[in-house]
Amino acid sequence: MVDTASIIIASISMVGAIIAALFTGYITYAAEEHKRRREIKAEVRKYSRPLLLTTNDLQNQLWKLIETPITKFDQEERNGKENLEYFTCYLLAQFLAWKNILKVNTQFLAFYEDESSSDLRVILSKIEDELSTSRYDRSGWNFRLWPGHQLAIAENMVVLEKETGQLRPMGWHQFKDDFENKFGIYFGYFQTSITEMLDAKKKQTHGVPDQRLRRLQHFLVDLMDTLDPDKKLFQSDPLAERKCRPASRCDCRGRDCKGRGEELAKERSNRSRSCFAKEAPTIGRGEKSHSPAGNRSDSRRYSEV
Numbered sequence: 001m002v003d004t005a006s007i008i009i010a011s012i013s014m015v016g017a018i019i020a021a022l023f024t025g026y027i028t029y030a031a032e033e034h035k036r037r038r039e040i041k042a043e044v045r046k047y048s049r050p051l052l053l054t055t056n057d058l059q060n061q062l063w064k065l066i067e068t069p070i071t072k073f074d075q076e077e078r079n080g081k082e083n084l085e086y087f088t089c090y091l092l093a094q095f096l097a098w099k100n101i102l103k104v105n106t107q108f109l110a111f112y113e114d115e116s117s118s119d120l121r122v123i124l125s126k127i128e129d130e131l132s133t134s135r136y137d138r139s140g141w142n143f144r145l146w147p148g149h150q151l152a153i154a155e156n157m158v159v160l161e162k163e164t165g166q167l168r169p170m171g172w173h174q175f176k177d178d179f180e181n182k183f184g185i186y187f188g189y190f191q192t193s194i195t196e197m198l199d200a201k202k203k204q205t206h207g208v209p210d211q212r213l214r215r216l217q218h219f220l221v222d223l224m225d226t227l228d229p230d231k232k233l234f235q236s237d238p239l240a241e242r243k244c245r246p247a248s249r250c251d252c253r254g255r256d257c258k259g260r261g262e263e264l265a266k267e268r269s270n271r272s273r274s275c276f277a278k279e280a281p282t283i284g285r286g287e288k289s290h291s292p293a294g295n296r297s298d299s300r301r302y303s304e305v
């Protein structure tokens with residue numbers, strides 16, 4: 001009788017201990033999860049601003065390339081050529097670098113689910129797809145940048161600031177110095193596309209090969225709207241919301257493009273299902289991803305400035 005009572009008491013104690021251990025484990029897990037979400041949220045806030053500024057610079061440059069008349073002098077004179085070709089490449093490289101820094105520092109927003117992060121993922125996915133897809137006809141071939149080249153450009157752009165231990169894109173002068181060694185090979189086709197587009201514009205030929213660039217400019221403006229929905233940063237700047245004339249097909253959010261992009265959106269969604277939206281955060285092949293607090297160890301691979 002005594003033995004049975006002891007066994008029952010021991011069993012109850014054991015069950016109690018297991019429940020207490022499970023509860024403690026759950027509390028610890030929930031606290032860590034909460035902390036991680038808070039850290040990722042802080043990282044999103046921290047990198048959204050430079051990404052927004054960079055996006056504005058790039059969309060503005062693309063608008064000028066697409067919509068303003070470019071003279072032969074602009075195209076052939078050294079400074080003009082530098083502004084049209086190399087500076088455009090620089091602004092795009094800068095954008096890709098900030099996008100990549102945001103991506104790896106937030107584990108690609110993988111564990112931070114709310115409406116704004118979901119919108120951000122969707123629009124970044126569209127931009128990456130727009131730059132890389134080969135599924136366009138002749139008018140949309142130009143300006144293609146393969147996903148691997150986008151990543152290579154982003155990685156080559158990022159430098160580690162010695163004083164602050166922060167990652168950031170390199171400056172314009174350094175980009176120019178490093179162009180041939182680090183970027184020329186990746187930007188070759190993009191640069192050629194700029195020349196071809198401007199030549200076609202100048203000759204006023206039918207079907208200027210600028211369709212991809214037009215869509216890209218629209219998506220960049222959409223990205224700005226996602227990053228700064230209240231227009232706090234560019235309140236008094238009408239150029240920040242200015243979209244170029246639409247491409248024949250465009251699935252951006254603009255009213256002018258309504259009805260132009262249903263098929264395109266469907267194709268894009270099929271493509272993205274298997275890649276960008278669900279992609280695990282990576283820095284490069286075979287390397288570990290950054291954790292929000294993990295910049296310092298991983299950042300040893302970047303050049304110091």
Ligand SMILES: [Zn+2]
Binds near residue numbers: 247250251254256257
């Ligand atoms: Zn559009």
